[in-house]
Amino acid sequence: MLSGGYPSDVDVNAPSVDVNAIHGLDENEFETWTDSEADTLWLRDLFPHRNYNVRVLTYGYAAENLASPGEGTTDQILPYANSFIAERELAGSHQRAIISRKSC
Structure with missing residues (x-):
């Protein structure tokens, strides 16, 4: 998770939406979303x-x-997709809405 130090009135265990940021092919998960x-x-x-x-x-x-x-690419991406789904289920968040932002 990108952020820590939530205000005390925000329940981090029950967010209403997950925003997933997925980097492009020539980038990584943090540099993509950072203004250097x-x-x-x-x-x-x-x-x-x-x-x-x-x-x-x-x-x-x-x-x-x-x-x-x-x-x-379908065969190559499938293991990542399965991992993503499994992690959401393990976290008990598989019914929470998802907004995905991808970079190319």
Whole structure:
């Protein structure tokens, strides 16, 4: 999770929505969402997640594994998708709404 230090009136165990930020093929899970000049991780520092009881998460993966010539990306992405689903179920959040933001 990107943010710590929630205000005491926000129940971090029961966010209403998960925002999942997924980086592109030539990036990583934090640099993608960071303005290097201002050293601002905008998902944490600028997104109003505290106001709306939203949990913001990044999801990192080994992008180089998806660049193999001749193989279908569906087969390569499936293990990541299964892991993502399993982690949500283990956390008891599989029925919570998801908003995904992807970078290309």
